[in-house]
Amino acid sequence: MNFFEKITGSDMNKAIKEFETRVKALPPEYQSAWKEIINHLWIHSDFTGRNLMPIFENVLELLEVASADGQGVEDVLGDNLEGFSTAFVGDERAKTYRDQWREQLNKNVAKKVGGSK
Amino acid sequence: MNIKKIIEGKREWRAHVVRVKSLPKDYQIVYKEIQIYLFKVGPIELCEGNGLLSDILDFFEEGVLAGKDVLEITGTDVASFCDELLKDSKTYADLYQESMKKRHT
Amino acid sequence: MEHNTEMLKGVLEGCVLEIISRGKTYGYEITQQLRELGFTDVVEGTVYTITMRLEKKDLVNIEKKRSNVGPPRKFYTLNEAGQKQLDEFWVKWNFISSKMAELKSKDIKR
Numbered sequence: 070m071n072f073f074e075k076i077t078g079s080d081m082n083k084a085i086k087e088f089e090t091r092v093k094a095l096p097p098e099y100q101s102a103w104k105e106i107i108n109h110l111w112i113h114s115d116f117t118g119r120n121l122m123p124i125f126e127n128v129l130e131l132l133e134v135a136s137a138d139g140q141g142v143e144d145v146l147g148d149n150l151e152g153f154s155t156a157f158v159g160d161e162r163a164k165t166y167r168d169q170w171r172e173q174l175n176k177n178v179a180k181k182v183g184g185s186k
Numbered sequence: 187m188n189i190k191k192i193i194e195g196k197r198e199w200r201a202h203v204v205r206v207k208s209l210p211k212d213y214q215i216v217y218k219e220i221q222i223y224l225f226k227v228g229p230i231e232l233c234e235g236n237g238l239l240s241d242i243l244d245f246f247e248e249g250v251l252a253g254k255d256v257l258e259i260t261g262t263d264v265a266s267f268c269d270e271l272l273k274d275s276k277t278y279a280d281l282y283q284e285s286m287k288k289r290h291t
Numbered sequence: 292m293e294h295n296t297e298m299l300k301g302v303l304e305g306c307v308l309e310i311i312s313r314g315k316t317y318g319y320e321i322t323q324q325l326r327e328l329g330f331t332d333v334v335e336g337t338v339y340t341i342t343m344r345l346e347k348k349d350l351v352n353i354e355k356k357r358s359n360v361g362p363p364r365k366f367y368t369l370n371e372a373g374q375k376q377l378d379e380f381w382v383k384w385n386f387i388s389s390k391m392a393e394l395k396s397k398d399i400k401r
Contacts, residue, residue: 134225157278
């Protein structure tokens with residue numbers, strides 16, 4: 070049984086259908102990243118999974134935006150999806166991850182900007 | 187979320203993407219890096235309309251118009267610029283943590 | 292003067308409020324004013340994050356004006372709450388600066 074089958078509530082079924090349609094539109098490497106993130110996240114879920122819905126929405130938007138930009142999945146998410154996922158729910162490791170994200174941001178900007186000059 | 191809101195949201199988003207693509211190359215790079223960082227940190231303002239993102243775009247377009255380089259207006263420490271923007275913002279992670287605290291009390 | 296970003300952080304909001312209090316203005320103009328004053332480290336983005344916060348805290352009135360060439364430009368004026376915040380800022384600043392001056396000239400008893 071996958072995570073979404075565990076989620077209950079008919080209002081949420083609708084939301085989940087929408088998620089699934091959107092996920093199918095992602096490139097394959099992003100689809101598997103999504104599945105992996107979901108699996109890491111669901112242990113944080115309450116009984117219905119309702120408390121994770123805004124977080125899923127946010128993850129999916131990140132994946133949509135990043136894949137539309139043509140960025141590689143690892144460039145965006147790093148190589149530790151489990152850590153990344155827990156950072157998303159803000160557990161005690163989140164601060165470390167945020168520092169990594171900041172570093173990555175500045176490094177990418179330094180590397181890419183002005184390259185054409 | 188109802189269907190109408192989804193469609194409207196998509197149309198707005200597309201218009202937004204078109205505006206991003208008409209920025210000079212360096213501006214686009216920085217915009218995209220900022221966007222990804224913001225989605226990771228996940229402030230709740232991000233998804234209320236295009237709020238925060240379209241504001242940043244306005245700000246960038248004004249920089250282009252003023253003939254400035256992107257790093258002149260953001261400073262080279264783009265992450266600090268973002269964090270200043272996010273100061274006082276609640277993130278989805280914050281909301282989640284609050285929901286868990288409520289359950290345990 | 293350069294490299295005083297950390298020190299400046301706490302007072303920049305007050306600076307921006309003061310500039311807005313002198314009359315309707317927008318972000319790039321505020322930045323220009325600060326740089327001309329000698330805060331050459333201040334970039335547009337610094338001021339932008341401050342005006343965003345002032346908006347959020349509802350300390351300014353905003354007038355969005357469409358322009359033919361570029362994006363709509365936001366013009367700011369101070370509202371009552373903003374004026375109050377500015378007054379409080381100067382009280383705090385005067386306290387700190389008078390204490391700093393006192394410390395500099397004072398004999399410290401040991």
